[in-house]
């Protein structure tokens with residue numbers, strides 16, 4: 001059973017601040033830091049905004065990574081220091097490249113009653129981690145598949161659908177819907193490792209059962225991926241993939257670097273108001289960075 005999936009369970013993380021929003025984090029965790037260049041998977045909702053207060057993230061910085069916002073329901077207003085102002089809506093990809101440095105805000109709109117989606121990060125390879133800040137928007141056309149499935153490819157290629165969005169390493173990102181009891185077999189890149197986040201339903205991935213909010217991991221070396229919806233209700237999941245990312249990274253707060261010194265520099269640049277630019281149109285103060293830990297941050301790679 002060497003081709004069975006490994007099950008990564010989520011831990012609840014309160015986002016803090018004035019809002020009560022809690023997310024389910026499956027990456028990074030002790031057992032795994034990366035899947036391809038995907039290095040951060042936060043899954044939230046469906047949250048009743050009337051009780052949680054929704055999302056209101058004040059200006060904060062990023063470096064060395066890209067952020068992917070993907071919603072199942074609700075709407076988020078995005079502003080960044082590149083001057084981008086965009087509405088994040090269900091089924092639409094919003095990919096922000098932090099590169100050397102960007103800052104942004106994310107606020108759920110007043111019309112949002114239920115907030116439900118994922119926030120994902122992609123680590124930039126060393127030679128591109130100081131790239132220019134950038135923002136890309138793309139609306140994939142959902143493609144029906146044999147077996148009772150529907151696929152929306154927002155990054156990379158799968159089942160004949162290809163996203164035009166530029167990435168710095170080969171990546172796959174897709175939303176997949178499975179009809180009740182549906183079973184689908186996808187031809188996947190055997191050089192990729194894959195992660196399947198279950199949003200809704202009980203899924204069997206390569207023979208391994210996955211429950212809601214779990215992330216199934218499949219190592220490289222598999223050319224097909226078979227998924228089954230074991231329930232009588234529609235199922236929804238996010239499929240991520242990429243070739244193993246062989247660089248070690250240091251992740252801390254909203255930064256990715258290669259060393260403790262990289263992170264300390266980014267923190268200092270944020271606190272002194274340099275490097276990350278300014279977000280216009282947000283009513284509120286920027287988020288201060290937390291204190292650095294007293295012990296040096298250590299690089300982590302795909303193997304520990």
Ligand code: MN
Nearest residue numbers: 060062067104
């Ligand atoms: Mn952010």
